[in-house]
Amino acid sequence: MKVAVHGSDCDGIISAALVLLKHPDAEIFFLNNPRDADLIGELLNFVVDLPKTPNCKVNIDHHESNYRRLAEEGRLTDKDLVSPSAPAAAKLVAEYFNLKGGVADELVEMAVAADTGKHTEKTLKLDRVIKLLHNDDEGRRRLAKLLAEKGAAFIEDEWFMEQYAKLGGIEELEEWLEKVVDSLGDVRGAFILVDEVGAVPHYAAKDIAYKLLAKGCNTVVAVYASPDSPGKVKASIRVGEKSDIDARVIAEQLGGGGHVKAAGVTLEEKDILLLLRYLAERSPSRTVTYLRLQP
Numbered sequence: 001m002k003v004a005v006h007g008s009d010c011d012g013i014i015s016a017a018l019v020l021l022k023h024p025d026a027e028i029f030f031l032n033n034p035r036d037a038d039l040i041g042e043l044l045n046f047v048v049d050l051p052k053t054p055n056c057k058v059n060i061d062h063h064e065s066n067y068r069r070l071a072e073e074g075r076l077t078d079k080d081l082v083s084p085s086a087p088a089a090a091k092l093v094a095e096y097f098n099l100k101g102g103v104a105d106e107l108v109e110m111a112v113a114a115d116t117g118k119h120t121e122k123t124l125k126l127d128r129v130i131k132l133l134h135n136d137d138e139g140r141r142r143l144a145k146l147l148a149e150k151g152a153a154f155i156e157d158e159w160f161m162e163q164y165a166k167l168g169g170i171e172e173l174e175e176w177l178e179k180v181v182d183s184l185g186d187v188r189g190a191f192i193l194v195d196e197v198g199a200v201p202h203y204a205a206k207d208i209a210y211k212l213l214a215k216g217c218n219t220v221v222a223v224y225a226s227p228d229s230p231g232k233v234k235a236s237i238r239v240g241e242k243s244d245i246d247a248r249v250i251a252e253q254l255g256g257g258g259h260v261k262a263a264g265v266t267l268e269e270k271d272i273l274l275l276l277r278y279l280a281e282r283s284p285s286r287t288v289t290y291l292r293l294q295p
């Protein structure tokens with residue numbers, strides 16, 4: 001049993017955990033970049049939360065872009081479970097393997113929260129550790145196994161707490177971000193792009209976005225450097241609950257992708273200006289705020 005999952009976010013790792021519930025000995029490939037899915041030379045039983053590869057038997061995914069491409073190219077078969085209306089790939093994995101109740105439900109709930117812009121303190125912690133382990137496949141497998149065993153109680157696991165402690169300085173960072181957000185005053189309905197390059201580590205890059213959304217922002221974009229894309233920057237687009245902005249459409253304008261409430265794109269730093277313009281075009285006040293965090 002060989003399975004490829006998206007390796008750098010909650011939904012992907014939780015999907016791996018659900019696969020392990022059903023097939024504890026499955027070999028899992030963790031991919032940071034969805035585009036790498038094509039490069040795996042081996043025959044894969046399942047490709048999850050990633051675009052369908054020519055070498056896969058079953059594709060389980062919820063990305064609109066993947067669905068559209070597969071439909072256009074006639075590559076979708078009745079073995080696949082590709083449903084853009086699903087809030088998380090993990091939900092489809094649970095459905096596929098008929099995993100219900102207990103740990104499986106807890107896992108699906110966390111994946112849905114993460115992929116629909118409703119991160120909780122718990123899923124944010126999980127997300128940070130996933131980012132910390134971004135090139136450590138053994139660590140990611142251990143994390144997926146831990147999730148399969150303990151569900152939402154992963155947070156009290158000793159090994160998990162050890163990993164979390166490696167993040168170092170995260171409390172001070174959170175305090176600073178909290179202060180920055182408070183200093184902005186009323187941000188209800190605002191469109192804000194936060195330039196965190198060099199100032200906030202990649203594993204905490206989206207935190208300020210969630211803090212701003214909680215204060216009523218319409219759309220927040222966090223721009224940061226990531227070890228996954230040297231020489232470029234990543235932009236994570238997050239959209240508030242009541243907003244009718246589609247994060248995916250904005251990301252796709254620049255070659256990225258994702259979902260309605262959460263999408264992302266990798267950019268040349270100079271293209272931040274372009275992104276600012278696309279945001280201003282959609283903003284009812286016709287403005288976007290550029291917020292630079294200085295290290």
Ligand SMILES: [Mn+2]
Binds near residue numbers: 012049062088089115
């Ligand atoms: Mn997903």
